[in-house]
Amino acid sequence: MHMRRIVGIWLLLSAIGVPLIVYVLGPHLPPGKMSTEAADQTNANTVMTAVIAPIVFLLVVYFAYALVVFRARGDALEDGAPIHGHTPTQTVWLVVTTATVLGLAAWGSYTLIVSAHGAGGGQGPNPIALPANYKSALQVQVIGQQWNWTYRFPGYGSVETAHLELPVDSDVEFHVTSLDVTHSFWAYQLGVKADAVPGVDNIAFVHPRKVGSFSIRCAELCGLWHGHMFQTGDVVSASSFKTWIAAQKQSEAENQRFLPPYAPQYFPEPTRRAG
Amino acid sequence: MIVGVACAAALIAYYIVSYLVIRPPAVAASGQAPRASITLQTVASIGFGPHPDWVSYLVRNAQGNWEHSTVLTVPAHSLVRVTIYQYDTATGLRNPYWGGPRGIVGLMGVNGKPVPTLDPSLASHTFAVPDLGVSVPLKGVASNAKNQCSVAPCTLKEAHNTITFTIRTGKAGTFRWQCFVPCAAGLILGFGGPMQSIGYMDGYLQVVA
């Protein structure tokens, strides 16, 4: 009787809540749809929320119901029903939670490796989740340092820039590395996050789908100006990108000859004595 | 006992809060919008205060005295002429990209001569305001130069380079500025101590309307 009411309320709430989450809240969940990877993450966030919501509803409804219905009335000390356990309930609970968890893990692994190509996360120097056209991807090296980001384009004479522009509708392969301490390259709207670790070439893929600007922040505490390692990047049309990179090559020509040859990672002097 | 606990709590609160409010005094640029100027110097070791060995910036205040501060106040929507007397020797940039001056109006002048870009290995410090796109390398004094300055504030009689450039300020706000040369002697990767301390190689550029 009690149980039926609880299940009824729960089913009602879930039947209203889950479609609301999927169709109303889901499209607004971060990080948006600016890139394939971002869309995958939005998707993952939507699915997570939709799976979690019924669990929250069940527990909240159960507790709220039980706490009201089974409250002690009056001051006399009374004992409740001496139930020590109920094996079928325990078994069902175990089976359901295990199935949910295994399902989530399998689905997460599938999306990570197969459908989302690493989901924009840093995969280290030997990525296993590769987009189909990764060989023709635009290579962009992201160099973190205290406290700014710079970018090198090995396909364009290894030109280095302080601003990031990416062509729309093409695969981009980020090589994230650091010159000093650990940073984390977070291009929010693109759905990219990869730690910049000294001596490591951390690879992440992204496929921008919309023209617009995105914010770049550092997501790993890196010292005094960690909170200020903020930039704005742009996704532009393929032709604008060509124009921009050509202009960069020209304006950087003077400085370019001082740059070290392009390398997957740099080992700056381990100096303790400097200056 | 309650009094004791209250006293201990007050002492701890005082200990934490008194540490929190330490910040160098703000020094204003001379001149009014739309034109102002500010003069800085960099020294290899400040020579006084709690960290006499630390490399540091100093700024000239309205009275013409050198003040140990890195909190600078400049007018908004103005051209700010910056003059830096550079007394430190070269360390070299970790990321040679910052050898090219960026975000300034025209070229930077080194000892009166316009210079389009600097060999990064000659850089001693940089003056960089990343949020305004400004980054200017400061050429170091030759390591065998005579009459090097040992204790701040240094005077123009001692070996130095004079770097001049102009930046354009936009709307009001507070921006961080810093040095990108790993110039903190003795500290791992050259980026500890003074490189992470406001008042030495980091500061705030307060753009006020």
Added chain:
Amino acid sequence: MDSAAELRLLAGRRFRGPIGFNLFTAIALGIGGFFLGAYLGGQIAAGKHYLIGTDQNDVGVFMGFLFATIGWFTGLGFFNYPISRVLGRPAALPHEEARGVGRYFRLSTDHKVIGIQYFFGVGAFFFIGGLNAMLIRTELLTPNEKAWPAGQYISLVGLHGTMMIMMTSAFILGPFGNYLVPLMIGARRMAFPRIEALTFWLTPLAGLVLMSAIAWNGFPTGWTGYAPLADQARSGMDAYIWAFLLIGISLCLNGLNLMTTILTQRAPGMTWARLPIFVWGVFSTSILMVLAAPVLMAALLMGMLDRSANTSFYIASGGGSPYLYENLFWFFGHPEVYILALPGFGIVLEILPVFARKPLWGYRLAVAGMFGVTLLSFFVWQHHLFVSGINGGLRPFYMLTTELISIPTGFIFLNAMGTIWRGKIRYTVPMLFALAFFFNFLIGGLSGVFLSDVPSDVTTHGSYFVMAHFHYTIMGGLVFAFFAATYYWLPKMTGVMFNERLAKIHFWTAFVFFNLTFFPLFAAGFLDMPRRVSTYAPSLQTLNDFVSASAFCLGASMLVFVVNLIYSLVFARVPAPQNPWHSRGLEWLVPTPVPVDNFDVVPEITGYPYDYGVEGAPPVARLQPAEA
């Protein structure tokens, strides 16, 4: 004289007054020791090439902390007993007195004194950590640094995080583990009373050492202490390393002591099936502490060598790897968060049956849940490193193990659901806190699912989402369990009842403002706000101001608790009955205040602790067994 009695004599009348072996001597000798050690260390390291041009000598600082530690323990009298034994003199100390406030400021080997010492010692540092949180939220009222400059802000974040993690590790096991475990298992003392005293006195020393970091402008790394940023930092980092080392030793020894006590000191008849669930929680936690803390100490020792002896364990350009630190730290760090959570599970499952007047539902399932968490927690640490570039191919494995951990955690929820079902629930303050624990932990645990799935973790990693998540589990979980335990057991521990009206005000404000503070932070994380930043997008200012306002109210709510504590303990002093909650627990069968020896004779355990409403259930124990 048996050894137990002999041990209790340790901190006796001989060293009375302000001069003698007590806290004040310890502080004085600690400070003196620091300067002596710093001087000696400075002499050792003077002239080393890598120190030229800096004004920091980490060898000196570490030597200073070493000597300060020795001075601290000398001042407390830890060496008196070994020295007199070495000299061949039997330690004939007077019998420890049961009364007087002074005993709390001295070395004591009575587990009840140590429990109270832990309660106030750890509580004091908890409030300092809370003050830091208020200062952090003050800064975050504005999108740019206004209140405090960037360096101080980052130090505050580090001090808050480290203080809270260090202190909350002992938040439940310290006061309640030490006080209650012997009482609950029918023992007259812990297995190693002097080690027990050592684990406590390490804790305030660690807190003081950590606070000394302010003298070097703090440290910039947050509580995680990631190298090579830690190698680069000023000497405040040495304070972090030393403080965390002391806590590591304390955790390890405390775990060993509790584990041995539970294994060897149980009264006759205290079978595993009769063990109170809180003791199971302590037992599983002690396994984690013994196995995880040494890994932390190894990581910190390598950091110490990097900083003082010019090694390069964590410096890529010197042949080391920052990943080494990250792996070692999180191999400790993830079990550490279960060190925080598991005793909380024990507390709430201990309290629910008492106020639902029902047996604990699914006792064996609860034990299995706790041990499942213990086991799995050693296999999940790389979920902190999903985007770090370590072992990209292993991410599905860590995704699986991380999500598996929600199965044993789910058992705990099922236990709670079964226990309240068809009960006679009484809403006392401890019960309210225990129920709030489940609400907060539900939100905290399920938000963790976002972090366990790699695609959604790429969005949320390193953002305020993570910050909200672990505050829900630690603050909403552990701290609420702590308050539940406080209101439940302090009548036994102190002999006075709390003012219930203030306690209820405390609960409702804490619960409401806790959720108002931390729930919006999930949104902040989703909206591109990284952790530990002093600046954020101006569009997030309204959200952050709301959070700050709630946080200040949450802080005020904690002050209500302090007022209640002082009012009840000092002014009102309403004497507590022996068993105010009508609990079946063995700890409630002994008189209040608890006698020095706990039990006149070792009791005989005759029943189960949660048999509420069971017809003809025997009492849980006979305090005067027939054969005695």
